[in-house]
Amino acid sequence: MCRVPGPTLTDIARAAEVSTATVSHALNGTGRIAGPTRRRVREVAAGLGYVTRRTAPRTRTLGVAVTTYPRAWDYAEVAYFSRALTAATSAAHARGYALTTLPADRAADDTWHSLAVDGMLIMDSPRGDPMAHALRARGIPLVFDGVPGDPRPGDHWVDNDHEAATREVLDHLAASGARRIALQSGDGDEHYARAVTAAYTGWCARRGADPLVVPFDVTDGQGRAFDALLRGPHRADAVYAAYDPGGRQLLAAAARLGLRVPGELRVVCASEDPGYAATLPPVTTVTLDPERTARAAVGLLVGLIEGDGGTALGPVVVPAGLLVRDSSRAQPAAG
Known part of the structure; x- marks a missing residue:
């Protein structure tokens, strides 16, 4: 035949x-x-x-990774990333793509030179990110969750206005009666840590206040890094913790030092963890809306891959939100 x-x-x-x-x-x-x-x-x-x-x-495939730190760590255990990954997976599937979640360890840089993906979503990319460098060289479409450490003309990203969110937190704490407000910020090289810290120091400068910055340490479960800050006649009476565990670290430090929250210490934490609504007292949080951010990033990435002329150019700004709870509320005057 x-x-x-x-x-x-x-x-x-x-x-x-x-x-x-x-x-x-x-x-x-x-x-x-x-x-x-x-x-x-x-x-x-x-x-x-x-x-x-x-x-x-x-199968058309998107990749996603967090490249903030050049070491192995389970970012899926952090509420922000966990929620973002779930939303990104759903958004990718809806567009006909699989989503591959890559480990955080960047030690084996050769991985990025052979990675088989149609496009890549990189979260919290720092300066000198070897993954971004390798994928750019290969011409693979990239979208960043958060401003990349080394932004280039034509880059696309989705992020929050961290400066505006930080100022909103600090204004809220000042309005609640706080006079010496400290910041717990990260020491990583990602844009988020730099933007939050710059907004805080600028806010202090405009008010003639000395900035009080405590470095974030994920292993400091008891919040001992706050001890010096929270003792003495000139102690801080409010702290904005810019990373997820910081709220619990502050509650632990306050309990150990005998400080009432919010009577003697007001606390705000940037976190997506719903458990902060059930702490004693419930902690005021800043939400960065990871679901909306991830969906926008996946939509932008698929548009770049498929050459969709209607794809909006980056950056795309997703509003942050302040969820006020008891830990930062103004206290009635003693009478």
């Missing part, structure tokens, strides 16, 4: 008036070609009766 050959990539390219490379990318779901072109090529191929010889279609 004689097999009648079907149309070739060259036949499809000639009919669609594109190159054979464009035909290959369009049929395989790869490359950076315009969405309308991809659809037109597939329609022409179907009209010519083209049947792919692959036994199974290649």
Whole structure:
């Protein structure tokens, strides 16, 4: 029985008036070609009766990783990243993509030179990020969750206005009666730590106040780094903790030092952990809306991959929110 050959990539390219490379990318779901072109090529191929010889279609894949620290750590245990990953997975699946979550350890830089993804979402990218450097060199579309440490013209990212959020927290604490407000901030090289710290020191300078900054230490469960800050006649009477565990560290420090919250110490923490609503007292938190951020980032990334001319250019700003609870409320005057 004689097999009648079907149309070739060259036949499809000639009919669609594109190159054979464009035909290959369009049929395989790869490359950076315009969405309308991809659809037109597939329609022409179907009209010519083209049947792919692959036994199974290649799954289009997005990657996601947190590259803040060059060491192994389980970022999925942090409420922000956990919620962002869930939302990103859902958004990717809705667009027909798988989502691969990569480990945080950046020690094996060669990994990024062979990573098989159509696009990459990088969270909290610091200066000199080897992953961003390698993927940029390969021409793989990138979107950043948070301003990248080394932003370049044409980069795309989704982030909050951390300066405005920090000022809102500090104004809230001042309005509640706090007079010596401290900041617990990270020592990483990601944009978030730098933006929050700069906003805090600028706020203090405008009010003629000395900045009081305590470095964040994830291993300091008892909050002993706060001891010197919370003792003596000139102790701090409020602290904004810019990282998730900071609220519990402050509650532990206050209990150990015999300080009433919020009577003698007001506490605000940037966190997505719902458990802060059930602490004693419930802790005021700043939410960065990780679900909205992740969905926006995935939509932006898929648009870049598929050459969607309607894709909004970065940066995309997602509003933060202040959830006021008892730990930072104004106290009635003693009478």
